[in-house]
Amino acid sequence: MFSGAQISLYPMSDDYVGIILEALTALDPHRAQCRIETDDLSTLVVGPPERLFPAMRDLFVKASSGGIHCVLSATVSRGCPGEPDNPICTPTATAPPASLEARIAAARVAVAAAKLTGQPVAAQLSVYGCIDFLKQSGVFDRAKNFCTKLRGDAGPVFATLGEAFLSFGPPAGHVALDLTVSANSPSA
Amino acid sequence: MFSGAQISLYPMSDDYVGIILEALTALDPHRAQCRIETDDLSTLVVGPPERLFPAMRDLFVKASSGGIHCVLSATVSRGCPGEPDNPICTPTATAPPASLEARIAAARVAVAAAKLTGQPVAAQLSVYGCIDFLKQSGVFDRAKNFCTKLRGDAGPVFATLGEAFLSFGPPAGHVALDLTVSANSPSA
Numbered sequence: 001m002f003s004g005a006q007i008s009l010y011p012m013s014d015d016y017v018g019i020i021l022e023a024l025t026a027l028d029p030h031r032a033q034c035r036i037e038t039d040d041l042s043t044l045v046v047g048p049p050e051r052l053f054p055a056m057r058d059l060f061v062k063a064s065s066g067g068i069h070c071v072l073s074a075t076v077s078r079g080c081p082g083e084p085d086n087p088i089c090t091p092t093a094t095a096p097p098a099s100l101e102a103r104i105a106a107a108r109v110a111v112a113a114a115k116l117t118g119q120p121v122a123a124q125l126s127v128y129g130c131i132d133f134l135k136q137s138g139v140f141d142r143a144k145n146f147c148t149k150l151r152g153d154a155g156p157v158f159a160t161l162g163e164a165f166l167s168f169g170p171p172a173g174h175v176a177l178d179l180t181v182s183a184n185s186p187s188a
Numbered sequence: 189m190f191s192g193a194q195i196s197l198y199p200m201s202d203d204y205v206g207i208i209l210e211a212l213t214a215l216d217p218h219r220a221q222c223r224i225e226t227d228d229l230s231t232l233v234v235g236p237p238e239r240l241f242p243a244m245r246d247l248f249v250k251a252s253s254g255g256i257h258c259v260l261s262a263t264v265s266r267g268c269p270g271e272p273d274n275p276i277c278t279p280t281a282t283a284p285p286a287s288l289e290a291r292i293a294a295a296r297v298a299v300a301a302a303k304l305t306g307q308p309v310a311a312q313l314s315v316y317g318c319i320d321f322l323k324q325s326g327v328f329d330r331a332k333n334f335c336t337k338l339r340g341d342a343g344p345v346f347a348t349l350g351e352a353f354l355s356f357g358p359p360a361g362h363v364a365l366d367l368t369v370s371a372n373s374p375s376a
Contacts, residue, residue, distance in 0.1 A: 006334055010198035040375035041312050073261045075314050077334045124229050126263050146194055146265045178366045187228035
């Protein structure tokens with residue numbers, strides 16, 4: 001299996017370079033388990049699928065902590081046909097239960113256990129097949145055209161995004177998810 | 189058919205509110221043919237599929253014209269199951285030719301005819317089924333994990349993104365495309 005994310009961070013500030021470079025230090029605890037490459041459009045993080053969302057959460061909470069309006073946008077993928085298998089991507093977690101009902105229950109437990117960060121965020125994701133879980137996640141905001149909107153503390157919101165990616169869809173099949181997370185928006 | 193896009197604009201500037209509000213005036217010529225709604229995460233544009241990419245190009249070129257590093261991120265969809273049919277979305281263009289070879293040839297003609305804007309951009313998109321066209325588009329940069337990267341003037345780049353959306357995939361089936369376009373990046 002190959003799993004990873006193309007991640008972009010947009011601080012709406014004249015000091016965006018400084019904010020991005022400072023936020024990238026939040027990835028340091030994840031570097032040993034991941035391969036990380038950056039170009040002018042995004043940062044590729046390749047690693048175990050359950051490591052991707054905690055890494056994005058840490059990056060984003062760090063970037064937003066100064067109160068600047070920040071957005072994280074990412075394409076997350078696992079099991080993509082044509083991507084080479086990679087030992088670094090081997091899941092360390094056990095496979096989710098088989099029935100949809102049991103998956104939803106387990107995913108809700110994981111979200112309820114997520115540590116609060118103190119950073120409120122809004123998020124939207126384009127994904128199919130887990131709308132029933134998203135509605136029961138505790139951070140569901142509303143359905144929109146082409147996506148589902150979440151709102152809450154960054155802890156449970158990133159946990160919900162992670163469960164949507166990890167626990168639904170075929171365990172060995174291709175799952176791709178596009179997401180946007182926003183903090184400190186004056187329009188919120 | 190239902191077609192539209194969730195579009196977000198990120199100017200990396202303290203004056204992001206002013207830049208966004210000014211850039212939105214570039215959508216005025218498209219308003220008569222589209223329904224446009226904004227919340228704190230994105231702006232929904234619902235309209236004929238071939239109208240969406242010129243609208244995004246005009247919005248983005250206007251936002252980038254002052255030299256500020258700007259990013260546009262969008263999820264574009266047509267024929268999504270579960271979305272209501274909408275007369276505003278009726279395509280005004282004729283259907284693309286049937287064979288893949290003829291589609292690629294027609295799409296290349298459309299890109300070659302695109303008016304230059306004078307704004308250099310980089311872009312990446314996650315889409316399947318038109319990689320051969322992207323490679324021959326004249327703005328192909330390289331393949332990345334989970335996406336394809338383009339680089340060139342905003343005119344042919346948005347035309348290429350539009351052709352990927354309009355001319356490939358089943359004419360009446362569901363096509364979804366996620367894209368990121370960047371201008372004035374100091375990392376480029």
